[in-house]
Amino acid sequence: MPVPGRFTIHARDGKARRATLHTAHGEIQTPVFMPVGTQGSVKAVGPDDLLQAGSQIILGNTYHLYLRPGDELVARRGGLHRFMSWDKPILTDSGGFQVFSLSTIRKISEKGVEFRSYLDGSKHFFSPEKAISIQQNLGSDIMMVLDECVGYGADREYTARSLERTTRWARRCREVHTPGADGQLMFGIIQGGFHEDLREESLGQLLEIPFEGYAIGGLSVGESTEDMYRILNHIGPRMPEEKPRYLMGVGTPMDILEGIESGVDMFDCVLPTRNARNGTLFTSQGKVNIKRAEFREDDGPLDPNCQCYTCRNFSRAYLRHLYTAREILSYRLNSLHNIAFFLELARQAREAIEGGRFAELKAHYQGIYGTD
Numbered sequence: 001m002p003v004p005g006r007f008t009i010h011a012r013d014g015k016a017r018r019a020t021l022h023t024a025h026g027e028i029q030t031p032v033f034m035p036v037g038t039q040g041s042v043k044a045v046g047p048d049d050l051l052q053a054g055s056q057i058i059l060g061n062t063y064h065l066y067l068r069p070g071d072e073l074v075a076r077r078g079g080l081h082r083f084m085s086w087d088k089p090i091l092t093d094s095g096g097f098q099v100f101s102l103s104t105i106r107k108i109s110e111k112g113v114e115f116r117s118y119l120d121g122s123k124h125f126f127s128p129e130k131a132i133s134i135q136q137n138l139g140s141d142i143m144m145v146l147d148e149c150v151g152y153g154a155d156r157e158y159t160a161r162s163l164e165r166t167t168r169w170a171r172r173c174r175e176v177h178t179p180g181a182d183g184q185l186m187f188g189i190i191q192g193g194f195h196e197d198l199r200e201e202s203l204g205q206l207l208e209i210p211f212e213g214y215a216i217g218g219l220s221v222g223e224s225t226e227d228m229y230r231i232l233n234h235i236g237p238r239m240p241e242e243k244p245r246y247l248m249g250v251g252t253p254m255d256i257l258e259g260i261e262s263g264v265d266m267f268d269c270v271l272p273t274r275n276a277r278n279g280t281l282f283t284s285q286g287k288v289n290i291k292r293a294e295f296r297e298d299d300g301p302l303d304p305n306c307q308c309y310t311c312r313n314f315s316r317a318y319l320r321h322l323y324t325a326r327e328i329l330s331y332r333l334n335s336l337h338n339i340a341f342f343l344e345l346a347r348q349a350r351e352a353i354e355g356g357r358f359a360e361l362k363a364h365y366q367g368i369y370g371t372d
């Protein structure tokens with residue numbers, strides 16, 4: 001009988017790990033890429049498409065689903081899995097990042113954060129307890145604690161005070177959900193900005209609270225790749241060896257491979273779906289901008305090395321036509337392919353770690369995406 005939260009490491013290659021995370025809705029083979037379904041839908045693709053592309057787990061978002069259609073409505077409809085007909089694992093973010101990035105007006109206090117809805121400007125309040133209650137209503141397999149999200153460029157003093165509050169909020173989140181209750185897992189979120197010592201401080205404080213996994217928050221928020229990798233390389237290997245490590249909101253193909261090399265297991269990013277909608281497609285030979293005139297009469301597949309529905313059935317000429325004609329099918333086919341690319345990258349990483357060849361895989365992609 002699988003125990004939700006059990007994390008078994010099968011192989012290592014340097015700091016990279018090949019593992020299995022057990023959840024109430026099935027196993028997750030890691031390293032894993034998680035398509036983002038912010039409002040209960042991975043934009044332009046359906047659950048059947050996601051399954052066919054090999055998606056093991058998707059993301060939902062507390063902030064958005066609370067505001068619309070409402071977490072209590074979703075609970076009355078049987079929870080998010082049933083509501084969106086996705087019966088594999090779902091991770092929900094706590095809303096911390098969205099409150100700080102989407103809601104302009106907000107007031108932070110020890111109790112929580114007051115914000116105005118990006119939809120209609122109405123006033124709302126998230127306490128750590130409320131953020132967990134929403135995720136319990138949604139029924140997600142992995143819940144994230146409510147963290148205070150510090151923007152890029154915040155000074156050290158504020159960053160230090162903020163991580164202390166994030167720890168106090170994390171403790172309050174843990175106090176309202178018994179570990180493993182209803183099969184739901186809870187991950188803590190490490191803050192500390194771009195200061196190695198503050199990151200260690202945040203991690204050390206969170207280790208005193210029993211979480212089933214730990215996430216790195218606050219990267220890919222406008223910093224240089226060099227700064228991101230510096231913090232990633234520092235804190236990744238210091239996170240608990242025996243628990244899943246999640247890098248939130250990251251990233252490009254090279255960011256993901258850098259994260260895996262630093263010992264991170266889980267990744268999510270809107271890049272594949274967002275870039276699909278503006279015609280930027282990720283292929284085994286590099287990025288392709290499908291709107292370019294050179295593809296007008298190109299009968300070849302988008303990516304000859306890709307097995308996705310888009311690459312098996314449509315030409316670059318047709319994909320370019322759909323994009324320039326603003327056909328809705330363009331969103332679907334481009335998103336399908338980009339999601340398949342990121343899922344395939346994660347699958348190749350799992351295979352490479354098993355074979356002790358991760359360094360070669362990373363070097364291969366460095367040659368294609370390295371100057372990106």
Ligand SMILES: CC#C[C@H]1NC(N)=Nc2cc3[nH]c(NC)nc3cc21
Pocket residue numbers: 093094095096097098144145147148149150151189216217218219220221248249250
């Ligand atoms: C500061 C901080 C922080 C993190 N906190 C929470 N709860 N969610 C996140 C989601 C993210 N998505 C992206 N995309 C670039 N970065 C993220 C960072 C976080």
Ligand SMILES: [Zn+2]
Pocket residue numbers: 302303306307308309310311312336337338340
């Ligand atoms: Zn494809």
